[in-house]
Each structure stands twice: as C-alpha cells, then as structure tokens.
Amino acid sequence: xxxxxxxxxxxxxxxxxxxxxxxxxxxxxxxxxxxxxxxxxxxxxxxxxxxxxxxxxxxxxxxxxxxxxxxxxxxxxxxxxxxxxxxxxxxxxxxxxxxxxxxxxxxxxxxxxxxxxxxxxxxxxxxxxxxxxxxxxxxxxxxxxxxxxxxxxxxxxxxxxxxxxxxxxxxxxxxxxxxxxxxxxxxxxxxxxxxxxxxxxxxxxxxxxxxxxxxxxxxxxxxxxxxxxxxxxxxxxxxxxxxxxxxxxxxxxxxxxxxxxxxxxxxxxxxxxxxxxxxxxxxxxxxxxxxxxx
Numbered sequence: 001x002x003x004x005x006x007x008x009x010x011x012x013x014x015x016x017x018x019x020x021x022x023x024x025x026x027x028x029x030x031x032x033x034x035x036x037x038x039x040x041x042x043x044x045x046x047x048x049x050x051x052x053x054x055x056x057x058x059x060x061x062x063x064x065x066x067x068x069x070x071x072x073x074x075x076x077x078x079x080x081x082x083x084x085x086x087x088x089x090x091x092x093x094x095x096x097x098x099x100x101x102x103x104x105x106x107x108x109x110x111x112x113x114x115x116x117x118x119x120x121x122x123x124x125x126x127x128x129x130x131x132x133x134x135x136x137x138x139x140x141x142x143x144x145x146x147x148x149x150x151x152x153x154x155x156x157x158x159x160x161x162x163x164x165x166x167x168x169x170x171x172x173x174x175x176x177x178x179x180x181x182x183x184x185x186x187x188x189x190x191x192x193x194x195x196x197x198x199x200x201x202x203x204x205x206x207x208x209x210x211x212x213x214x215x216x217x218x219x220x221x222x223x224x225x226x227x228x229x230x231x232x233x234x235x236x237x238x239x240x241x242x243x244x245x246x247x248x249x250x251x252x253x254x255x256x257x258x259x260x261x262x263x264x265x266x267x268x269x270x271x272x273x274x275x276x277x278x279x280x281x282x283x284x285x286x287x288x289x290x291x292x293x294x
Contacts, residue, residue, distance in 0.1 A: 002057070002093070004100060007047030009038065014055045016049075020083050027293070028081070034293070035187075037082075041180040042066050046077075046108075048101040050084070050093045057085040060097035062105055063294070065113075066176035067283060070169065073176055074277050077102070077109040080294065082120075091120040095127065102274075113272040117292050124271045132270035133281060135175060135251040136290070140217070141259035143246055145239035154179070154236045157195045157204070159187050166203045168226050172252070172284040177224065185288065191221065194240075196233050201226040203231055206288065209241060221246040230256030249287040 007016070013033060019125020020028040037045035043064040050058030061081040067074045079101065086092045102112060113132070116124050124129070162182040175181070186193060186206050194205050210217045218241055223230065234257055238244055247265070248254055268290045272280045 001052075002088075002091075003051045004096065005049055005051065006104075007049055007061075009044075009047075012047075012049065012056065016047075016059050019056055019059055019085060020081060022079070022086070022139075023083055033081075035184075037061055037063065039184060040064065041178065042176075042185050043108075046101060046105040048097050048104070050088070050097060052088070057088045058093040058097055059083050060094075060101050062101050064108065067111070067173040067279060068168055068176040069171070069173045069279075069282075074111060074173065074279055075109045076111040076113060077105065078294070079112070080114070085164050085191075094123065098127065109273060109274075110276040112274045113270055113280070114294075115268060115270055115292075121269060121271070127273075129271040129273045130280075132272060134270075134283065134285075136268040136270060136285065137250050138265035138267065138287075139248060139250045139259075139262045140244045140265055141248065141257075141262040142234055143238050143244050143259055144245055145235055145242075152196070152198045152232050152236050154194050154196045154233070157193050159183055159191075160195060161195070162186070162193060162204060164224070165292055168203075170284060172282050173279045174284050175289055176233065186222070188293075194237065196225065196229070198229045198232050201229045203229070203233075205237060207237065209243075210247075215245065216243040217245045217247050218243050220246060220287060222290070223253060227253075227256035228271065228274045230254065231258060249285070249290070252284055253286060 002020050017030050017033055046062040048060050049056050063078045063080050064074040065078055067076060068091050079098055167177055192207050192209055196203060206222040208219040208221060210219055234246055
C-alpha cells in the first residue's frame with residue numbers, strides 16, 4: 001500500500017535525485033536540487049513523496065515564488081520536478097501528489113502556476129488549471145551589430161556585482177527582483193552578465209550563447225533597465241559577441257527592441273489556478289522565468 005509523506009531533506013535527497021535522473025535531464029543532480037529547492041530566496045520548497053514499503057516511487061516538489069508590482073508582493077508556488085517510477089505509473093500518483101501538496105501548503109501562496117510540457121499539459125487542464133493568455137511567443141531576430149552609438153558602453157560583470165538599484169518599475173506584475181534573487185537565479189556559469197550605460201540610463205542584461213550547426217546565437221534571458229535603451233543594448237551585445245542572431249521572448253518586456261527581420265519560434269506554455277489576487281492576466285514573464293532549469 002502506498003504511503004504519502006513530506007520530504008525529509010536530511011535523508012531523502014539522494015534517493016529523490018536518483019529517481020529524477022531516470023526520466024528528467026541529467027542536470028537534475030544533487031547540487032542543482034539543493035540550489036533550486038533549499039537555497040531559493042523565496043523559501044525552501046515543500047515536497048511530497050509517494051513511498052512503497054519505504055522506497056520513494058513518486059516525487060512532487062512545490063517551489064515558492066514571488067511577484068511584485070508597485071512594492072506590493074504576491075506569494076506564488078510552482079509545482080515542479082514531478083516524477084513517478086515507471087513501474088508505478090497509471091495509478092493516479094501524479095494527481096494525488098499535486099492536489100494533496102497544494103492543499104498542505106495552501107496558506108503560503110495566492111497563486112499557483114507552472115510551465116508544463118506537451119505530455120503533462122492535458123493533465124493540468126483536466127484538473128481545472130487555466131492556460132495563461134498573455135504573449136509567450138519566442139522569436140529569432142537578425143540585428144546589425146555595427147550600428148552602435150558612441151554614447152553606449154557595455155562591460156561584463158560578476159554575479160555578485162548585480163545590483164537592483166538600476167531596476168525600473170513595471171506597470172505589470174513581474175518576478176520580485178531582489179539582490180538576493182538575482183545572485184541566486186543567475187549564479188550558474190552558463191549565464192553571462194553585462195552592465196550597460198546608454199545616455200541617462202543603465203542596467204544589466206543576462207544572456208547565454210548557443211551554437212547551432214556552428215552558427216552562434218545569443219539567447220536573451222533577462223533585461224533590467226529602461227525599455228527605450230533596449231535597441232542599443234542588444235546591438236552592442238551582438239557586436240561584443242560577434243553575432244547577428246538574437247533569440248528572445250516576444251512580449252512587452254521587449255517593446256524597445258525593433259528588429260528589421262524576425263522569425264517566429266515555438267511558444268512557451270504557462271498554466272495557473274487559485275489566482276486569489278487576480279494577477280495572472282497581468283504578469284509579465286521574462287525568458288528566465290520560463291526556463292527548464294526551473
């Protein structure tokens with residue numbers, strides 16, 4: 001008979017990681033699990049497990065998050081890292097872990113949201129979740145990196161140098177960018193961070209470099225600064241990295257970017273429920289918010 005219990009961080013992590021590695025990416029190692037679920041500045045994740053005679057056969061982690069607008073903060077939770085042992089699938093473990101887990105930590109959030117894959121998306125809809133209606137389409141754009149203003153400067157920075165003092169307020173709900181959050185979220189070496197100055201504005205741009213068939217593509221992950229500076233910042237970043245291809249999430253965060261040529265890419269999917277503060281239709285996600293790493 002299956003037993004359902006809360007995670008014991010002191011002893012369960014090795015067995016959970018082994019189970020995650022049976023089906024999920026090999027990046028789901030012990031260090032990543034600790035970074036994601038214990039060091040998260042929004043709080044340690046709530047975890048619920050399914051066990052058979054002491055053996056962990058199902059995992060569902062509930063990662064805490066925050067959104068902010070005009071200094072008002074809304075607490076959220078995102079169910080992530082779900083896995084059921086292949087021999088125990090089809091027994092309703094996924095649904096029970098999800099519903100029971102949300103019930104047990106219901107006093108800690110005002111919104112539940114998630115970024116499901118194609119396989120799990122129908123299951124969420126059956127459980128009463130709603131699909132986010134905002135723009136979540138990605139684009140690949142061609143820029144002309146040589147057209148950079150002499151008034152523009154760009155320099156690489158270390159993660160510990162990121163400072164939210166340059167943050168511009170948003171009329172919509174965004175992830176709660178605190179100094180602690182930025183230093184946690186973009187600590188991995190895969191993220192490149194640059195500080196820019198342009199006329200009277202300054203800020204940070206966070207990105208990754210990817211090569212596809214030998215062609216270098218710049219993946220825009222996050223941008224902290226005024227939108228009217230974005231066009232010049234991206235051109236400067238492209239010039240610095242010797243590329244003319246930019247991959248980005250095409251929503252209102254990118255209003256300052258006006259490429260001459262762009263191509264549509266597959267969109268991301270977000271589902272949500274229990275929107276107690278009615279904020280879901282007014283959230284402005286970054287590409288970093290939706291990455292598979294989370």
